[in-house]
Amino acid sequence: MLRIANEERPWVEILPTQGATIGELTLSMQQYPVQQGTLFTIHYHNELGRVWIAEQCWQRWCEGLIGTANRSAIDPELLYGIAEWGLAPLLQASDATLCQNEPPTSCSNLPHQLALHIKWTVEEHEFHSIIFTWPTGFLRNIVGELSAERQQIYPAPPVVVPVYLGWCQLTLIELESIEIGMGVRIHCFGDIRLGFFAIQLPGGIYARVLLTEDNTMKFDELVQDIETLLASGSPMSKSDGTSSVELEQIPQQVLFEIGRASLEIGQLRQLKTGDVLPVGGCFAPEVTIRVNDCIIGQGELIACGNEFMVRITRWYLCKNTA
Missing domain, CATH: 3.40.1550 (Chemotaxis protein chec)
Structure with a gap:
């Protein structure tokens, strides 16, 4: 971009x-x-x-x-x-x-x-x-x-949204055990080599998008929550509801942010699947790791054939010493 x-x-x-x-x-x-x-x-x-x-x-x-x-x-x-x-x-x-x-x-x-x-x-x-x-x-x-x-010199500022390349599920125990240098396998929202990612729009709307070399973004899917996009990829861990589970064993949704994209506000008001919009923004040198919209670490994206992992370079979660 x-x-x-x-x-x-x-x-x-x-x-x-x-x-x-x-x-x-x-x-x-x-x-x-x-x-x-x-x-x-x-x-x-x-x-x-x-x-x-x-x-x-x-x-x-x-x-x-x-x-x-x-x-x-x-x-x-x-x-x-x-x-x-x-x-x-x-x-x-x-x-x-x-x-x-x-x-x-x-x-x-x-x-x-x-x-x-x-x-x-x-x-x-x-x-x-x-x-x-x-x-x-x-x-x-x-x-x-x-x-x-022509138009006014100062139009409304663009909306800057996070661009996610993939996700994974980790329990609190697994998150606590992560250290710098370790690798975390991720499920991508699409073929990132072709430009498929997910973005979070204002109002909690998520979209699967295709970013092209000519700085456009095609919206392939619009959903009300991130779980819908996650469910359409690799299977998510689900509880059958019949047995008890410890808090530390509940899977947490971990998102991997690769950059930011900017879109004009007016272009988002009547957005629908299939729309193609001009886009600005940039990719970050490192992947930002988020849980519940909180940054918990950063890492390097590594390709292993058709699979991808993130090697942890910074980790902000404190270990429970109690």
Whole structure:
């Protein structure tokens, strides 16, 4: 799944899919390839922001003007003048200024990130940029009338929901005996290699979903409780109700969370099985282990052929020493 910063999310609603040209700038929401770049500090209404320029663009600009892009070999005042000239369309459109006492630094952009991409041309040199740490109102000043003609700049925030890859049942005695380094076998909600998971929606609704590479989520099944999804997978342990059982022997439902997904509130109001919705969010580096919505540990997901297990790396349950 692609990730998107909260401050950039409104621009998905404002900008057309194909992007928009405003004066000398072309703005679009897109995934930008991970690469090295140069970071410049700008000043806007007593606030500081950062402008990231792709290294290839900056290198060609410097070499075309003075024959080198080696910052250590360029006089600081000359470097400032070269940068100010190259950033001129962006600075003029936003009424921002380039900070002379903050030298440019090297910085890579983020992988799997949907970001606002701004492009312009100076002297036949094309610049590609991303804004880090936006000053308040900076981009609204650039967009101007475009945002007024389209949707509001601050729509309702998305709903962030947990994404579960599987489950298991463990008694209190079994949970108490778990230690770091041990493995716990899990039952998956579907083939996770193909993108099948389960999510928990607002109101206690659960869904079996398919996440695709083009950042969409298909809803295969909607149920009122997690037990329905669990029952449709591997068999659950059930008591026949005719014999007594000790509290420590009652199976507990353990869920394994692999990440978070974000969905727009409006898209959830008339949700039904078979719907396909755009989705944001990200997968976590470790699996989070939950019982009754409480985090009890974390671990690494390990594949064993067609079976999966989680090796415990952190465990938060205290042993009963009474």
